[in-house]
Structures are given as structure tokens and as C-alpha cells.
Amino acid sequence: MYKISFQNLTAKIVAVGAILSASSLWAEPQHGIAMYGAPQLPPDFVSLPYANPDAPTGGKIVTGELGSYDSLNPLILKGTAPWQLRSLAYESLMGRNWDEPFALYGLLAESIETGPNREWVEFTLRPEARFSDGAPVTVEDVMWSYEILGTKGHPRYRGLWGQIESMEQTGDRSVRFTFNVDNPELALIVGWRPILQKAQWDGLDFENSSLDLVPISSAPYVIGDYEAGRYVELTRNPDYWGKDLPFRNGTDNLDTIRLEFFADDTALFEAFKSGIINTIRETNAEKWKTQYDFPAVRNGDIVLSEVGHQRPTGITGFVMNMRQPEFADWRVREAMIHAFNFEYINDTLTGGAQPRITSYFGNSQLGMREGPAEGLVKDLLTPFADDLLPGALEGYTLPVSDGTARNRKNLAKAIDLMAEAGWTVQDGVMKNAEGEPFVFEILLQQGQGENVTMAEIFIRALERMGITAVVNMIDPAQYKERTTRFDFQMTAYRRGMSLSPGNEQFGYWGIDSADQEGSMNWMGVKSPAVDAMINALLGAETRDGFLAATRALDRVLTTGRYVIPVQDRYAVSRIAHAKELTYPDTLPIYGDWLGFQPDVWWWEDK
Template structure:
């Protein structure tokens, strides 16, 4: 992976001429005459069905707006874009709707030329007018994830019968790539309709390989492969989208979902609980070989999974309180109880990757980037920070003692068995969980017992998926479950995750509410770096600021993926460096009875 990473981050500057693909630095790895993605099987047969189990519900089929609860997969199924991301290259895109891409010498503009003969799923042609409408609509009334890009567009203009050019108002090398990844929708479908308010009453017409064939709100969604899909011979699409039906079945909790898999109602299941993988995947279908257990490697960052503290709330504004709550979280005991200590802990946002922060004090370019913000940084960002390690016993005496010490320094002491401030007010908070998450509930139950040892008694609120989304969208929580997948190609999305400007925007992804000049500056540096060294240093510095900020109580990471699936579902032998990631299953899988 190191050689592939270095290849993508070479310091060459792209020339201004039409190309088949685009990379953040230098040229994409695949040549103009490539046949298919290296991890796809161009000779894969078509047909069959893949059925997955989803916990929760949904009340909308439009994944491009903020309102409503939408199956997360629809975002990747319903909107074809100008370019497509390779899971084997952190920073490369290849043409899908676009037959070519051209950029200015400093990436100050990008121009796409559409292929001929593109049609929507209803057979109507896709035109430049659809392209222009889609970009503007998504950027103004679409989901907040599209807003940041649109605000950096100075002009959008049609430059030919099939061409469109975007000129940017800031220096940001990633914008040329982001421009290629916006879904293109059919303008005529939304005439006279409030795009931001759409629910299950409108089934989006798509230019992508799949279309929604059937659904029942809250129960299932069936996506059918379009037999007349216009792009089946596009190199990026060869060997992908081979399965005729992708069906998403929804269940009230994890137990019901797993039982559906065991009985054959579901034929592919991604397992995150290693203890269950080791102890419960011996049912008859596994024993007979009808279900195959696949353990799959990947080389992507750990991302961050755990329980996030909302710093908008006064009890979490002080980093010492957050630090105390991390010390009180008895990870080693919890990990043994939940996984048999089989899962390593997440140590930073980009751990398990070349972008993860280094141990010890900041050095070199990382220190140089951070020192101007020294007065604003949380202790540990420059000096070095690592998560506490308990002795594995249930009482966690050292962690409890450190938690009490940090609480005292922040003005909270145990009075009559309850942690209180000088005004006699008890420290308490609510932990928000979504229904069906039995693993999270078990972890929190153990955490609540640990908190009792420092005189803290939180409440735990369990709500349905719609309420959970509504409350997290409006930041109406104190602490909640948090999962943020991160890649080897961090870019503008980091502003949505951690930027000051988005911290209070409804529906944003900055759940912790971080507002840090250092964070904003590091994101800016990674977007404007013109060399591999500066890019890596900027991400490492960002990782330090976020991790030492103690915003999330990390739990365990998944450095492999565990998939149980029907023996009739197959995938290529070559795994991309991103591994099991959106764009891999079901995209390059196929169904074949043997």
C-alpha cells in the first residue's frame, strides 16, 4: 500500500488538456485505454439477488436532501456522477458521465465533457441543462454536504453542446475532483415540486445502473439493475453492477436482523461484533457450506467510532471533564466483555494508516504547522497524547482516580456520593442511543456502572431511528454514539466533519461542536498542499488536534471486515486498498450458482 500511496501523492502538476481521469497530484494510475477497474471482473455474469438486513426504518427515498430518514445506500445507487472514485487509489477519479476532464494549470477551473447517448432510467436523454440544474439545486437546497463545494464556485457555465466549466473562487486543489462527484438528477422530474421536501411519494429517476423497483416505507427497498443502462461499456463500469436485484430489508433490532440471515431471508451480512462472529456463526447453513464466511483485509484508516461529547453543552465545554470521562471509560474491561479482547482500540482518527499521528511530541512540519496555534491547543497536541490504558479489572482503580483528579481540577468534587460543583449542582448528562443497537446498549450499561464510581449518574434515552436522526441533526443530545469513516484522501468533507463554520448548521456532521482555529487551518493546509510531505504533515497535525481534544471516547476498530454471505455471491480475488467500502459490495460482486 505504501508504494501505491506514494504514487498517488507524487508532486507532479496536471497539465491543462482533456484527460480520461484526474488525480489530486500527478496522473491517475490507470491508462486511457484501461479495460476495467483492477479489482473488478469484466467477465462477471449478471443476474441473481443480494439481500441485506438493515436495522431501523426510513421515511424518504431522496438521499440528496437533509429532511427525512433515508437508507444510506441510496446515495450511492441513485445518482450517477461525472467521475467515479477508484477504491485502489486514494485520490483518483475516472470518467463515468464525462468522457473527458480538463483543468487549469493551478486547478483554478475544471471542465467536463459529457459522453454521447446518456439516458435516464425512464429512457429520456440526460442533457447539460440537467447537469447545470443538479449542481445549483444540490448546492442551494440540497443536503448540507453539497453546500461547501457550491460556495467555492465562482461561475458555472456551459462551454459547448456537451461541456460545462466550473471556475473557483479559492485556491483548493480538491475542488476539481469534488466537481466530478456530484449526482446528476433529472430536472423535469422536479418541476413544480419542492426538492428539499420530497419523501417516499417520489421515486427518483436515475442515470445510474440501478433504479428503485419496489418499496414499502420502513420495511424494504428493492433496486433493480436497469437492463437498458446507457453506461454498461464505460471502462469504469465494466464488471460492476452485475446483480439484478439489490434488496434492503429493515428490522427493528440486531437480533431480528441476524435471525433473518440465519433463516435465509437475507443472504449477505456484515458482522461488526467479533464475539458473535466467533460464537454464533456455526448454524446449519454455515455448516453445510451454503453460507461462506469471508474475512477481508483493508488498508484504510480506522476512522473514529465511539461516544461523542457535545461541547455545545456546558458540562462538556471543559476539556478536563471530557478527559475525566475518557479515563472513567474502562475500555480494556469492556473490550474483553464484548469481543474477548480481539479488537484493538482506535488510537486516533487516522490510526492504522500512514496519515495517523505519530507517538510522542510533534516534530518537523507537523510542529511547524501547529506552533502558531499553541495557545489554543488542548494539552497533548504538541507534547504528545495517548489514550489511557486500564489494567483490565472491573474496578479500574487507576482510571477512576485519574478521572476524579481531572474533575477536581475542573471544579467538580464528590459531595455525599455525588459529583457536584461549588454551587452544589450535580454533574449529569443524557446518553442518546438508537433503538436496535444492542451492542451499544451493553457498552453503555458497563460505562454507567463505571461512572457511578465517580459520583455521576447519567440518564440513557433510547429512541427510534427517525427521532435519533432528528435529535442529532439539531444537536439535541449530550453524548451519543458516533461513527465517522475516514479515507486516505481527506479533503473538503473535513470542514463538514470538524469545521467551525458548520458547527451550528442544522443537519451538519460536526456532532462534537468543535470550533478550533487550528482545526480549520489544518484542513486548509491539506487542501492547498502541493507536495506529499506537506499533505501528510497537515493530516497528521489535524489528527493530533482532534485526538488530543478529547471529543470522542473511542472504542475498538475494525482492521478487517467480516462478511457472511451466500455461496452463490462472489467477489474478485483482488481486493482494493480501501477493502470493503462503498463501491465494492455489491458493486463488483456477482451472483452465480455453483
């Protein structure tokens, strides 16, 4: 059977769009904070709107993960840690409501207060807040956490530290951060950093930790058991300090969360069919339609659920590294997009059932509109007209093939583009003026079967252009090391987008992140227009200004031709799960995102 959960969520986004001046809202401590206007939930809210306050506790969820891990510390650059540990094993001063584009509510902190222009923010800790060993969460722990993450943590945490002018204890349970830049989002970013226990790390090398230390944190779950590279099991802490908080009401219902690791997606799927894991997300519409008809589904032991959302598509595809000379020229990147026969590939893999990603913020109000830039969007882009690539102002659409394997028209266009960039076919081989052949590597992580299939079809098309491309499959540890150092020419890439883009955009494609190892700017974007659009969305004082800046950013990124977009695997979340695993009827606007599974799911014997 199918349990289908779609709902019209637009009204919730529009409701949050009433923009008020921040200076009128924060004259005294508050229970929450929103990027624009007041937070949606009142001070006396009883639970998050998509949580079930009456959900029972108990049961176990077992997920399947591709690859391996060699660290339990997701907060540093070294090693590979299960990504879920950041949200499951740590708490922050504030917690996210995933039914609002960007609002935070008190978690470790009982209140938040800001200056009239958000030039500073102050948090007051809850007196009952405790780590899993029973020790209180103190201001000293908070201040140490920000300093260690800002100086020794993963690069994604270090940018904030440079924007903090001072950090001071202002009371027994209160701490104030004062900023050295005019950036109203910083008040929210500070509230969403993980808080660690300082005493656990005394005398230890934080940035080089791996499996030698199980983190002590204040979160509802603790790591109970693990075996390197095979599984991690987290158990619900019966003495969790915050179990009676309204923010936690109806969340963290499952007793056990177990992450099982597999070498490839075939092994993972077989593990699900045999009951080793009891939930799986399927991103291939054709596979969902044709391969989920095994006995456990037919007899009702497995439920097939489809969960809708209104968040942006993000970008998924094959990223081209502009640091490498092969892809420095935009015409070469455009040629690759023409040579990538999406319609044929999509039909081969999904029966043509999944739409293509057309821009970074597609499927949402934040995405660029068809046709020429107009109004505020045009006003923002015009000063950069001489530097923008074709299509940013005039309008841009991805090439569409005839759906056949030959893709003659688009390949001919690709060859013309290569010639414009100085590459011509000589004796059947694509070469430059110096006679050097166009050869590149597509770097992929082991176990990514669908990406391999797409790459192989792509390679056959490139061969008809005289281009040699090879797939190099490497293990997860090597893959992380090479992508961290930007040591690739082309590779698979995924970057999800939220309804509240902000400072993180600099880390994704800002100029400063292009040379920062470990950043998500894998393509190596160094565009003044991109940075200007990010600054515009950060400084927007009205919702119209925010929308215009984001749509303008979308145009610059999309027409940069940095990624060959593939099908939108996440337009709808397809989750197959044990019938006992249950989720609320009310969905957050983000759908199946952080804060959904396993956070608000529960086990119900049926």
C-alpha cells in the same frame, strides 16, 4: 470455511504519492483526474483493477439494515432515506476508483479539463448518457443539479455552491465551473456530485420530498419496489446506457439489490440465519468466532470471508457535545475517557480480540506518530501552541486500565480531573460550586445493542464517581431529528476516514460547520488549529506536506478529547454471505468500502 483475502497494499499508496505540479498535467481534456499527479489508470483501461470483467450477471443480494426510512431522497436534510441510494440510484460526472487514494474517471462525462491552477474545470458529457426513462442527460440537467443541491440540498452539498464563481455552458455537451477560491480539490469535488433529471422535479418541492417520488436517474439500478420502513428493492436496468463503459466493466453484476429493515441487530442476525437476507457484516470479533457455527455455515451454504484494507480507522465511540455546559471543559471530557473502562468492556464484548481506535487516522500512513511532534508536524502546530490541549505537541496516549471491573486507578484520575474542572464529590454526589449535580443523558438509537451494553457498563463506573448518567433509547426518526439539531449531550458516533482527506473535513469538524444543523460536527469543534491543519492539507504541494498536515490534524482532533474511542470494529471486514455471492480475488486498497459490495460482487451457482 473461511475465505480470507488480505494483501500488501502499501505499494499502491506509495506509487500514487509521486507528486507532480497540477499545471503540467491539464493542458487539454483528459479521461480522468487525480488530486496529486496523474491518475493511475491509462486512457485505454479496460476495467477497474479490482473488478472482474468476466463476471456473469444475474442473482440477488439481500442486505439487512437497522432502523427504518421515510424518504427515497438521500440528497436533502428532511427525512431518513436508505444511505445506499446515494451511490446506487444516482451517477456523477466522474466515478471513483477505490484502488487509488483520490482519483476520478469519466462516467457521465467523457472528459475533464482544468485551468493551469485548477481555477476552473470543464466537463464534456458523453452523447450516449441517458436517464432511466430514456431521456438524454443534458448540460441543463447538470447545471440545475448543482444549483438545486447547492441551495436546497443537504448541507453537505451547499458549501461547494458558495465556492463556485460561475457555471456556464461552453458547448452542446460541455459545462465549465469557475471557482472563487484557491482550492485545487474543488475540481474533483465538482465531478463527484449526483446528477438529477431536471424535468422530473418541475413544479415539485425538492427539499420536502419523501416517498412521493421515485427518482429517475442515469444509474445502473432503478428502484423497482418498496414498502415504507420495511424494504427497498432495486433492479438492474437492462437498458442502462453505460453498460459497455470500461469503468462499468465487471461491476453492477447482480440483477436485484434488496434492503430489508429490522428493529434491532438480534432480529437482523436471526433473519440472516433463516435465509431472509443472504449477506451480513459482523463487527464483533467474539460473535464472529462463537456464533457463526450454525448449520448453513457447517454445510457450506454460507461462506465466512475476511477482507483486509489499509484505510484509516476513522473514529467510533461516544461523542461529547461541547455545546452543552457539562462537556465544554476538556478536563471533564478527559475524565470521561478515564472512567470508560475500555479493556474491561472490550473483554466483555469481544473477548479482548479487537484493538482500540487510538486516533482518527490510525491504521494508515496518515495517522499521528507516537511521541512528541517533530519536523513539519511540529512546525504546523507550533503557532497554535497556546491554544492546543495537552498532548498535541508533547505526545498523547489513551489511558489503559488494569482490565478489572473496578478500574480504581483510572477512576481516581477521573475524579481528580473533575475537581480541576470545578466538580467535586459532595455527600456521594458529583456537584459543582453551586451544588448542582453532574447528570447527563446518553442518547442511543433503538436496535444498537452493543452500544447499549457499553453505555451500561460505563454508567456503573460513573456511579462510583457520584455521576448520574441515563440511557435514552429512541426510534430512528427521532434520533435523526435530535442529532441533526445537536440536541444531545452524549451519543454514539461513527465517522469513517479515507486515504484522501480534503474539503469534507471542514464539514466534519470545521468552525463553520459547528453551528450548521445537519453537519457531522456533532461535537461542536471550533478550533482555529483544526481549520488551519485542514487548509494546510488542502494546499500541500508535496506528499510530505500532505502527510504532515494530516498527522497534525490527527493530533489536534485526538487530543481535543471529543470522543471516547471504542474498539476498531472495522479493522477487518467480516462478511458472511451465501456461497453463490462471489467477489474478485484482487481487492482495492479501501477493501470492503463503497464500490465493493455489491458493486463488484456477482452470483455464481455452485
